[in-house]
Amino acid sequence: MEERKTGEFQVGSDLTPLDIRYQEFRLGLRGYAVAEVREYLARVADAQTALIEENERLRNRIRELEAELSKAREGEAELKRAVVAAERIAREIKAQAEREAELIKRETEAERQAALQELIEQMKRIRTEIEQVRNERDLFISQFRAMLESYLASLERFKR
Template sequence: MPLSPIDIHNKEFRRSLRGYNEDEVDDFLERVIQDYEALIRQNKQLEEEIARLNEKLAHYQNLEESLSKSILVAQETAEELKNNAKKEAQLIIREAEKNADRIISEALNKARKVALEVEEMQKQAAIFRARFRSLIQSQLEMMESGDWESFERELARREVAAAEPDFA
């Protein structure tokens, strides 16, 4: 067990005939006690400083560990966000491509229908022109033929017959 200043102060030496000078020994012991107490105080202060610095070190180590974990979490989160953004972009692109394909398909179908309708209308117009031409030609032929005069005579006869009183 280490000596304390009280142990040094209370230490008594036996006296011998040719011993040391008591006053010198007491003065030396007093200086030793003072130096020893100073060393003990300094040692205690240094131990407190070490404890304080160890606490700070532990705090900084915890902080460093927390920061390292935070950096890892941030990196993982950033990577996850980047991957999610890529996936979302791919989904948007696929959806846009599907919409574009659908729009193109609908446009092609409408164009085909319009082309068929135009073709049908052209056929109907050709048929109408042919029939109209045929009608006009038949009417011209009728006017140029002698049938027209007989038609006029028949019409006049009917008018006269309708005007005569019926005595039956």
């Protein structure tokens, strides 16, 4: 703000309500009505006091709002960090779950293959046993037939 000198007093940034209220003026030839000047200066001082108080109140409010804004920014930064961490953890959990699913799939496939191989081996054993039983049956039938034929031949000889 630019300062101007008028008489002995300065109008500028360091002018206080007390400066206004108690400013003394030189009297000239015709002079001023001192009571009117004093009354006017009192009103100006009161107005400036109100402005200074309002200005100080606004400065305090600005400080409060700046503090709130700072806290909000810190909270926002923490929230962003938390979101980034949560996304990273989610990706890691998903990747781990996919690895575990793949491992379970491979283990299940291996177990299936092992079970299938066991069934194939069991079927081979059963086929072998069936073949062996058939062979034993055929052997029994041929031995039984031979025995019956032998008995029949004996009966025929006995009958004659």
